[in-house]
Structure formats: structure tokens, C-alpha cells
Amino acid sequence: MQRNKTEPSNTVPTPHGKLVTDEYQEDETLKLLPVPKENDINSQREELVKEQVSIDPLSEPTRTPNRSKFSVTSDSLDIIKVDVPRLLLSPLFTSQSIQDDIVQILYNYDHSYTSYRQGYHELCGLIYLVLHEDSDDETSSLISRSDFNKEVFTTMINFIGPIVSQFYIEDSILGWSVSIFNRNLLLVDYPLYELLLKYHHIETQIWVIRWVRLILLRELGLQNSTRFVDFMWSYDSDITKLMSYIIIILLIRIKLSLVECEDSGEVLYLLLHYPYIEYSDSDICQMIEFAIQMDQCHGDEKKLKEVGVQCNKWFHKGFKWEKVKDLGKLRLELKLKRRVRGVLGGSK
Amino acid sequence: MATRTPSRSYDSILKLLLVGDSGVGKSCLLLRFVEDKFNPSFITTIGIDFKIRTIEIDGKRIKLQVWDTAGQERFRTITTAYYRGATGIILVYDVTDARTFENVRNWFETVNQHANDDTQLILVGNKNDEVDLRAVTSEQGSDLAKELGIPFLEASAKTNDNVNKLFFELASIILEKNKNNEALTGNNNSGGVNVNAASTKSSSNCC
Numbered sequence: 001m002q003r004n005k006t007e008p009s010n011t012v013p014t015p016h017g018k019l020v021t022d023e024y025q026e027d028e029t030l031k032l033l034p035v036p037k038e039n040d041i042n043s044q045r046e047e048l049v050k051e052q053v054s055i056d057p058l059s060e061p062t063r064t065p066n067r068s069k070f071s072v073t074s075d076s077l078d079i080i081k082v083d084v085p086r087l088l089l090s091p092l093f094t095s096q097s098i099q100d101d102i103v104q105i106l107y108n109y110d111h112s113y114t115s116y117r118q119g120y121h122e123l124c125g126l127i128y129l130v131l132h133e134d135s136d137d138e139t140s141s142l143i144s145r146s147d148f149n150k151e152v153f154t155t156m157i158n159f160i161g162p163i164v165s166q167f168y169i170e171d172s173i174l175g176w177s178v179s180i181f182n183r184n185l186l187l188v189d190y191p192l193y194e195l196l197l198k199y200h201h202i203e204t205q206i207w208v209i210r211w212v213r214l215i216l217l218r219e220l221g222l223q224n225s226t227r228f229v230d231f232m233w234s235y236d237s238d239i240t241k242l243m244s245y246i247i248i249i250l251l252i253r254i255k256l257s258l259v260e261c262e263d264s265g266e267v268l269y270l271l272l273h274y275p276y277i278e279y280s281d282s283d284i285c286q287m288i289e290f291a292i293q294m295d296q297c298h299g300d301e302k303k304l305k306e307v308g309v310q311c312n313k314w315f316h317k318g319f320k321w322e323k324v325k326d327l328g329k330l331r332l333e334l335k336l337k338r339r340v341r342g343v344l345g346g347s348k
Numbered sequence: 349m350a351t352r353t354p355s356r357s358y359d360s361i362l363k364l365l366l367v368g369d370s371g372v373g374k375s376c377l378l379l380r381f382v383e384d385k386f387n388p389s390f391i392t393t394i395g396i397d398f399k400i401r402t403i404e405i406d407g408k409r410i411k412l413q414v415w416d417t418a419g420q421e422r423f424r425t426i427t428t429a430y431y432r433g434a435t436g437i438i439l440v441y442d443v444t445d446a447r448t449f450e451n452v453r454n455w456f457e458t459v460n461q462h463a464n465d466d467t468q469l470i471l472v473g474n475k476n477d478e479v480d481l482r483a484v485t486s487e488q489g490s491d492l493a494k495e496l497g498i499p500f501l502e503a504s505a506k507t508n509d510n511v512n513k514l515f516f517e518l519a520s521i522i523l524e525k526n527k528n529n530e531a532l533t534g535n536n537n538s539g540g541v542n543v544n545a546a547s548t549k550s551s552s553n554c555c
Contacts, residue, residue, distance in 0.1 A: 118420045
């Protein structure tokens with residue numbers, strides 16, 4: 001991700017289906033609202049307690065016109081203030097003044113766009129970090145703190161719009177998991193699809209939610225994730241476009257470990273504790289290349305399967321992946337090999 | 349006696365869930381229980397996290413799959429998947445934050461909406477080491493638990509006070525309940541409780 005990397009699109013989709021023009025982003029008079037003081041929030045809270053409501057507010061998770069905007073924002077602000085000190089992407093975020101900046105940016109995003117959801121803070125942190133690293137000493141001395149925060153804010157609007165609409169809105173993430181991810185997995189690697197969904201009965205949305213909401217930050221680590229995001233963003237300003245394929249490729253990478261898991265608990269554990277490795281540039285290029293090839297198959301089943309086989313061969317040499325239809329058999333083979341290796345090792 | 353790594357042999361599996369407001373220390377309790385570690389600044393849980401520890405109760409190896417949920421994910425339909433098959437749910441609040449205690453009732457309602465009727469609940473007041481900051485007394489916690497009809501204890505992930513006891517006690521209650529409930533002791537994968545299931549899954553072909 002680089003500063004001013006892409007041309008801003010004319011419109012930025014918001015999760016509510018409205019479109020915000022980029023005039024807002026270019027508005028030089030843009031001023032971030034200050035974060036309300038604790039006393040202000042408490043006095044407003046007391047008023048809210050007295051308010052009569054016609055519907056159970058607990059049953060409505062999203063902002064509605066019936067709800068006081070302030071109440072939502074103050075609740076969000078509480079969670080933002082809990083989350084920001086837990087932003088551990090970089091030692092930079094241990095600074096109280098930078099934490100205050102992040103709180104203000106998130107508060108403004110909540111106020112102007114959508115209610116804060118846990119995860120926005122890490123996306124905001126990632127943008128803050130990248131812009132901070134990109135600004136050399138010369139430019140940083142010219143940019144005031146408030147201007148820098150505005151830049152983070154406007155970049156955040158551009159960058160996370162598609163991520164929010166696709167992965168943070170509940171119906172969207174459910175739909176994406178089933179209609180896009182599961183379908184693509186089925187077409188690219190049917191045995192893997194069968195293993196996860198038919199044999200272990202693991203619902204994709206349970207584990208994939210963290211992968212996509214944090215754009216692979218937890219699974220790949222900051223450096224790897226940033227490089228993947230750079231590539232994805234270069235391919236399309238909507239980085240969600242390649243996401244399902246990237247995740248499928250990452251699953252293929254750990255396919256043998258998934259096959260060897262003894263029960264669904266072990267599989268889920270592996271999915272939520274993705275084994276970390278440092279990728280070389282050529283590794284990432286190759287994986288992105290596979291993802292692009294998959295995307296450019298435009299749903300053609302035969303072509304997708306072929307790319308899937310190539311990808312399997314690239315990660316796991318020595319298998320005739322085009323002939324592997326039964327991962328149960330493969331599990332037995334792997335077990336047998338392990339035992340033989342154990343016996344041979346023991347006899348030496 | 350207990351092991352702290354995913355184990356390949358066990359007599360029963362129990363799925364436990366940690367729920368409660370953001371920042372009450374759910375992930376810290378889990379980290380303390382599974383890895384015996386404590387980290388005061390812990391990253392926010394997004395969606396779920398998941399850890400496994402096998403414990404031994406009355407000579408039986410019980411594999412605990414503990415699901416740690418994000419505090420903000422209370423009303424989401426996606427949470428239905430989290431609750432499915434849960435045999436025990438730990439309702440956590442922070443004894444230094446009265447709002448998290450007040451929200452226990454909301455969590456209780458949410459849990460009752462999503463979980464099975466026979467899911468065992470337990471109420472836990474975390475951070476009981478923070479004596480000077482305490483905002484909720486033990487009596488308040490105990491009274492609420494009585495009202496809700498569930499067991500209660502206070503714990504501290506930081507000092508490791510009552511953390512093991514919490515999980516062992518919950519597991520013991522579930523096992524005891526299921527001894528008297530034949531309907532739940534079979535190889536029942538759909539109902540969630542799979543107590544007394546076969547020790548290991550066979551290596552049959554999956555596809």
C-alpha cells in the first residue's frame with residue numbers, strides 16, 4: 001500500500017448502499033470533529049436512559065433513524081477506546097498521542113459513515129502506519145498532525161469502503177462466504193471443499209470472518225499482509241475481488257496439514273492459527289499470479305480446476321494432484337509414510 | 349493432570365464458549381487456562397478465537413474446545429454458528445466496570461436465545477485482583493448468579509486465581525449432568541454434547 005497509490009474512484013460505496021462522492025475527500029476544508037469529553041457523554045447517557053422507545057433497542061444492531069445518533073456514537077466510542085490501546089501492529093501505537101489520533105479518526109468515521117465495528121481500528125492502524133512510514137522527514141515536517149490525520153481519514157474512506165460493504169455487513173459476509181468463497185473453493189479444489197464443508201462440517205463464515213475483515217493481518221502478519229494488499233490493490237481498487245482466491249491458495253498451502261487433522265476441532269484450530277512463514281517476493285508474485293489466473297477464468301469450471309491443480313503442484317510437489325480425488329486416502333498414505341519414517345528413524 | 353497442546357486421544361469433547369463485553373478479559377482467561385500466560389495488552393478478538401486443552405476429570409480425558417468470541421458480536425446471526433453445539437457457556441464481566449456487569453443480563457438473554465436448553469452456564473467476575481478499582485462486589489455477582497440460576501465465581505487471569513477452577517468446575521457440572529441424561533450421552537454430533545463419544549475418530553475415507 002503506497003501513499004496516493006490509486007486514483008480515487010468517483011464514488012465510494014457505503015455499507016448502507018448510499019454513495020458518497022469523492023468531493024468530500026478532496027474538500028480541503030474538511031475538519032475532523034473532536035472526540036467528546038467523558039462528561040459530555042455521561043450527561044447525554046442519562047438523558048438516553050429516560051427516553052421511551054417503541055422497539056427493543058437490543059434487537060437492532062445497526063443505526064436507524066429512530067436511534068439517537070449520539071447514543072450510537074457514544075457506545076461506539078466506548079468500544080473504540082477499549083480497542084485502540086489493544087492495537088499492537090507496531091510499537092508506534094503505544095504513544096498516547098497517536099492513540100488519541102486513531103480514536104479521533106475512528107470516531108469521525110463512525111460519525112460520518114458507519115457505526116464502528118471491531119476490526120476498523122486495525123485497518124485504520126495499518127493505513128496510519130503505511131502513511132507514517134511513507135512520509136520521510138522532509139514531508140513529515142511540512143505536514144501538520146491534523147493534516148496527517150485527515151489524510152489517514154480520507155485514505156481510510158477510500159480503502160475500507162469495499163471491505164466494509166463486503167465483509168463487515170452481516171448479510172454480505174454470509175452471502176460472500178457461501179455464494180462466492182464456497183463456490184470458488186468447490187470449483188478450484190473440490191477435494192478440499194469436501195474435506196472442510198462436507199466431512200468436517202465447518203461453516204466458512206466462522207473462521208473466514210477474521211481473515212477477510214482484517215485483510216489477512218492476523219494470518220500473514222503485518223509485512224506479508226501489506227505486500228499482498230499492495231498487489232491486490234494494484235490489480236483492482238476493490239481489494240475484495242481477489243480475496244476469495246487468495247484465501248483458497250493459502251488453504252492449498254496448508255492442505256497436507258488440514259488433511260492430517262484428526263477432527264474438526266483440529267481443523268478449526270489450524271484455520272484460526274494459520275502457520276506463519278515469511279514469504280519471498282517471488283512466492284507472493286506467484287500466489288497473486290494464481291489468484292489473477294483464477295479470477296480471469298470468469299467462473300469456467302474446467303479452467304479453474306486446472307489452475308487449482310497447478311497451484312497444488314506448486315506447493316506440494318511429488319503428488320499427482322490431478323488424480324487426487326479422495327483426501328481420505330491421502331490421509332492414510334500420509335499416516336503410513338509418517339510411520340515408515342518413524343520406524344526407519346528408530347532403527348538407525 | 350493436564351496437557352496443554354491439542355491432543356489426539358480423549359474420552360469426550362466439550363465445546364465451551366466465552367462471552368461478555370469487550371475488554372472484560374475473555375481472551376486473557378483463555379490464554380491463562382490453555383497456555384498459562386498473561387498479557388495485559390491483548391489484541392482484540394475478531395469473530396472468534398479458538399483454543400484446545402485436554403484435562404483429566406475422574407480418570408477421563410476431556411478435550412475442551414474453548415471458543416473465545418468478540419465482545420461486539422452479540423446480536424449477529426453469525427453468532428448462531430458459534431453457539432451451535434456449545435455444552436457450556438462462560439458469561440464474563442469485569443469487576444472493575446459496572447457497565448459490563450449490568451450487561452450480563454443482556455448476554456444471558458442472548459445466550460438463551462441461541463444456545464441449547466441444556467447448555468450449562470457459569471458467571472465469572474474477572475479482574476478480582478484489582479482491589480482498588482473494584483466496582484462490583486462479590487455479593488452483587490453472587491446475587492445475580494442466584495437470580496439467573498447459575499454458578500458463580502470470581503477469577504483473575506492476571507494472578508491465575510480460580511482460572512483452572514472455573515473450567516474444571518464447568519466441565520465437571522456438564523459431565524455430571526450428562527451422566528444422568530442418557531439422551532445426551534450417545535454419539536450425538538448434532539446436539540452438541542458428545543460426552544462419552546468414541547475416543548478417536550476412525551480413519552475412514554472422507555470423500
